[in-house]
Amino acid sequence: xxxxxxxxxxxxxxxxxxxxxxxxxxxxMIGIIGRSGAGKSTLLRMINRLTDATDGRIMVExxxxxxxxGRDKRAWQADCAMIFQQFNLVPRIDVVSNVLHGTxxxxxxxxxxxxxxxxxxxxxxxxxxxxxGIAEHAPKRAEALSGGQQxxxxxxxxxxxxxxxxxxxxxxxxLDPMNAQTVMEALRRIHEEDGRTVICNLHTLDTARRxxxxxxxxxxxxxxxxxxxxxxxxxxxxxxxxxxASFSEAATSTEIDALDATTPLREAKALV
Ligand SMILES: Nc1ncnc2c1ncn2[C@@H]1O[C@H](COP(=O)(O)OP(=O)(O)O)[C@@H](O)[C@H]1O
Ligand SMILES: [Mg+2]
Numbered sequence: 001x002x003x004x005x006x007x008x009x010x011x012x013x014x015x016x017x018x019x020x021x022x023x024x025x026x027x028x029m030i031g032i033i034g035r036s037g038a039g040k041s042t043l044l045r046m047i048n049r050l051t052d053a054t055d056g057r058i059m060v061e062x063x064x065x066x067x068x069x070g071r072d073k074r075a076w077q078a079d080c081a082m083i084f085q086q087f088n089l090v091p092r093i094d095v096v097s098n099v100l101h102g103t104x105x106x107x108x109x110x111x112x113x114x115x116x117x118x119x120x121x122x123x124x125x126x127x128x129x130x131x132x133g134i135a136e137h138a139p140k141r142a143e144a145l146s147g148g149q150q151x152x153x154x155x156x157x158x159x160x161x162x163x164x165x166x167x168x169x170x171x172x173x174x175l176d177p178m179n180a181q182t183v184m185e186a187l188r189r190i191h192e193e194d195g196r197t198v199i200c201n202l203h204t205l206d207t208a209r210r211x212x213x214x215x216x217x218x219x220x221x222x223x224x225x226x227x228x229x230x231x232x233x234x235x236x237x238x239x240x241x242x243x244x245a246s247f248s249e250a251a252t253s254t255e256i257d258a259l260d261a262t263t264p265l266r267e268a269k270a271l272v
Pocket of ligand 2 (some may be wrong): 037040170
């Protein structure tokens with residue numbers, strides 16, 4: 001489905017991502033963890049072609065997407081929609097128009113200039129907002145919504161593109177715990193119900209462990225762990241984050257202690 005092969009990004013002499021190799025053979029929800037500067041954002045940005053790789057390949061159905069140009073590149077970018085920590089909405093325009101922006105890359109310049117959207121797209125946008133529990137906010141300005149609601153608008157905008165893959169770069173880093181939970185649950189549901197792959201950069205271990213089927217750990221640009229949440233022991237976590245003081249900065253000690261106590265959401269669901 002998606003094969004990342006020795007993907008590398010250098011900024012001058014700094015190697016941001018160092019020969020990262022990752023194989024996704026079925027739709028799943030992957031959490032990428034690691035300290036700040038580990039290369040998580042750069043990896044996602046290369047997958048989406050927001051930034052070009054220095055070396056390596058990204059194979060999707062026999063095509064190397066690092067080589068795509070023009071229309072093919074834009075089609076790929078729509079197929080792996082990106083969500084950001086800061087939502088990247090247009091604050092002063094209404095929610096439904098923000099969601100409709102997800103169709104921009106298949107609309108003509110003229111239609112875009114005059115803000116003309118087909119009725120079918122408007123209905124779809126509202127259906128998606130409804131699914132995410134925020135349809136009643138459709139006519140409001142985006143800036144009037146809470147952070148968690150705004151991030152769900154961003155997810156709705158991504159879903160408008162009907163992407164196969166959703167790339168989320170620290171989607172809950174600016175949210176309070178309640179809103180963070182709502183957003184992670186929305187991403188999990190989109191994966192489970194639609195069969196879309198979600199690749200999510202996350203700051204904390206417990207979030208990755210709770211929501212993801214697979215956890216990838218990055219350190220200094222390299223993938224140093226790739227396995228099941230259950231395999232993410234305290235020792236492994238220390239390897240990913242480094243056992244020094246900055247470890248407690250990246251993930252609090254309670255999160256480490258809680259590692260073996262939290263039941264992953266997937267298992268909790270299987271029990272009911
Ligand atoms: N546009 C850029 N120019 C120069 N260096 C960059 C750029 N983007 C990222 N880097 C560097 O690449 C490394 C990885 O950064 P990043 O991918 O943002 O890590 P993370 O998302 O894990 O915090 C860091 O050392 C960072 O300073
Ligand atoms: Mg980052």
